[in-house]
Amino acid sequence: MEERWVNSGGTAAPVETDQGVDLHLELSGTGNRRIRLMAALREAIRSGRLAPGTRLPPYRSLAVDLGMARNTVAAAYTELVEEGWLTARQGAGTRVAERAAPAPDERAGRPFRPGPRRVHHDLQPSSPNAAAFPRADWIAATRRALNAAPNDAFGVGDPRGRPELRTALAEYLTRARGVRTNPRHIVICSGFAHGLRLLATVLDGPMAMEAYGLDFYRDILHGAGKRTIPLTVDSHGARIEELPSTDARSVLPTPAHQYPTGGPLHPERRAAVIDWARSSGGVLLEDDYDGEYRYDRQPVGAVQGLDPDRVVYLGSVSKSLSPALRVGWMALPARLVDDVLSAKGSREMQVSVVDQLTLADFFTTGAYDRHLRRTRISYRRRRDLLVRTLAERAPHIRVGGIAAGLHAVLELPPGTEDSAVHAARRQGLALDGLRRYRHPGSPMPDRDGLVIGYATTSDHGFTAALEALCLALPDPPDATRDADG
């Protein structure tokens, strides 16, 4: 057993300095010193002695303190970064990764969990490019908005949301998404999920949803005691013609861009779903999650514009700005406003008024439009690179859903999804297979595919992520099938 005290020694609560945390390491056993150092660091992280976010000493200092070669320590750091235990960022040094945190129960004696998966690139279709968040614009808007706000903005809030934001939204949604509403019919929520949770308690009867969609939304509805009915999805979106033979009282489509398979709802089906709602007294919940991102044609306006009395329009800033801002909105039929408000509670319980005021400023000053234009260009470039790369490197893979949004679907030969997802993980990619989106009980067959979110990863990492993706894709099938495809 070698024992070394680094800096001032092992404290129970490490004190962080510019030179990183004070660190006490025990290198047990003999043999390869890099491997023993890595084991000691993993153990310190697992036990909680090195907390998530803690900055490690520079490898040069640690090498001196441990009497090791610099290269050995540097290699140990690099490997632990690759394994996901540490993160390294220019200017921020090497730190314990957030995901490396031990579960609280580990300290209470439960068995250790396995170490975090090695993830280099996030291709999950979850969020926009975090590096593109318009920090300077947001700071400036916060300053203007807080200075202009009346005092009562800092009191107990109105559950409808701030009037400044509802007014700005009514103008923006009318102009940009063809929504017909006014500030009195808009209710602010913390995001789509919050809106859906409120509507699940307000609307009666079962809800139809697309047979491919987010399991997370199904969970919300089932958690609220709602039965869901899957509608078949084809290249024209959800098959609305199935609705009349169900006992659904509401339907939740993604008309602008079916999630995740990618097509817009066909114009005839847009009309058909309104007809269904009118004749049956049903309600349409329009999930406009990425309606602003269109690349190859004009944006499709919201279905809500066809009949504001039959449609609840739902949107948020989670795809356009950041899921770290918890702001979304519903444009409601007049008759539902009171019920939604009483489900929400008698005051604003969820959504930061500072964020609401700042976002209102973003809309009215044009900063929101500018941000959309900038990111639309950047995401379009990424999409083009994805399509081009796959055409060159994997021409047997069809790419769908590329006209819009922040993700695409790679269609895979039947039976190859699982192995492709696993191969991608081995390549350090986090991504989703298509089958997990399938509604249980749907008569639709499983479709093999990969859902590729191309917005989240960093600019400099995207090319490498595509490279890794190509290595994970299944080989072309035999020549006969190739000719058919």
Add this chain to the structure above:
Amino acid sequence: MEERWVNSGGTAAPVETDQGVDLHLELSGTGNRRIRLMAALREAIRSGRLAPGTRLPPYRSLAVDLGMARNTVAAAYTELVEEGWLTARQGAGTRVAERAAPAPDERAGRPFRPGPRRVHHDLQPSSPNAAAFPRADWIAATRRALNAAPNDAFGVGDPRGRPELRTALAEYLTRARGVRTNPRHIVICSGFAHGLRLLATVLDGPMAMEAYGLDFYRDILHGAGKRTIPLTVDSHGARIEELPSTDARSVLPTPAHQYPTGGPLHPERRAAVIDWARSSGGVLLEDDYDGEYRYDRQPVGAVQGLDPDRVVYLGSVSKSLSPALRVGWMALPARLVDDVLSAKGSREMQVSVVDQLTLADFFTTGAYDRHLRRTRISYRRRRDLLVRTLAERAPHIRVGGIAAGLHAVLELPPGTEDSAVHAARRQGLALDGLRRYRHPGSPMPDRDGLVIGYATTSDHGFTAALEALCLALPDPPDATRDADG
């Protein structure tokens, strides 16, 4: 019928200018022109033609356009402000009040609601002084926090909350409130209500709570299917000795300052509730809603410090900074963290990351402490003025709960609460009677009283609010009773 077009005439969506909105008014009938003008303005607001927040033309312009005397129009504006239909603020002109918004259903043909109540002063114990919100400090902290944040702060959030905030909170709560915790055991929530909702799904069995408390919290627990058991409250807080004879598995007291009656939990009862939790395996939920506001003695540390494995400590910024920021926290026993996180969901769904980062900066730079010191002085002055005024003007009324917090309780002779609350409303005061806080089914008798929140109203309005309050209080009882009291 007189009909006048003011400015460019009545548009469906009025266009607001520096001179106020374009306005088309129909003054029907004959008789007093002030009354007819007021009726026309009320009707324009009720019908939605004049939306909340809309700026009216200056009374001079409207007088010219309508061919009326200036004084008549000015008087109509003033009366509508007093009735709550309009608001007038220095520099912002006269605007349609937010609360004057018609319910959405009014447009759909339901009968009109009565006009808003005339409220001049808010003495409800709901929120701190909105005018004291430290705007400039918050803007500066936002700038620092957003510039310093790593990119991943703008991605999908960790349901525990940002590590910067949890780290800052662990330090602050240890130092200021005697809490024993660490960042891994803290979970961020949108406020006390959100935390309670999560805990209601995690903790099993009935929950004991104080027989006087917020009906709103009872509603949350009952809504989550939880049975609640009232504990008698006396001048030493909740009677903990009642706990062992109940089947409660958890208990929700307000140890620092019983809400709303005002005393701290007696030291023997603090020890007793920990003993109960240890021996029964129960959990204590400590609602530390205003623990930072102490006037006459040292702050009482959190009960949580006595046994962090038995107590969930809950706090928020709703009383200290503003309920408009939706940020609260729980310091949890290790064994509850995973369950609370899985109740919260797999990502941050509620709490703005920008607010979290800014608040972390507020804690670490000392801006939070400075704000507390400033507001503590201001609230203490208000409390002193309240006590002094009542001693002079209504010496027969006992004032309780004045050592701490942002509210006091005025004890009233039995049977006089309702008439006092109504008299207060007629004086333009919004305030709560004590009896609405009583837990239904509690063996405690109804106690007549008024709960006076002295933080919310504006500085310049507070003296007038006290004046109005004195006018609303019941007269002294006869001499015999007076001598007894």
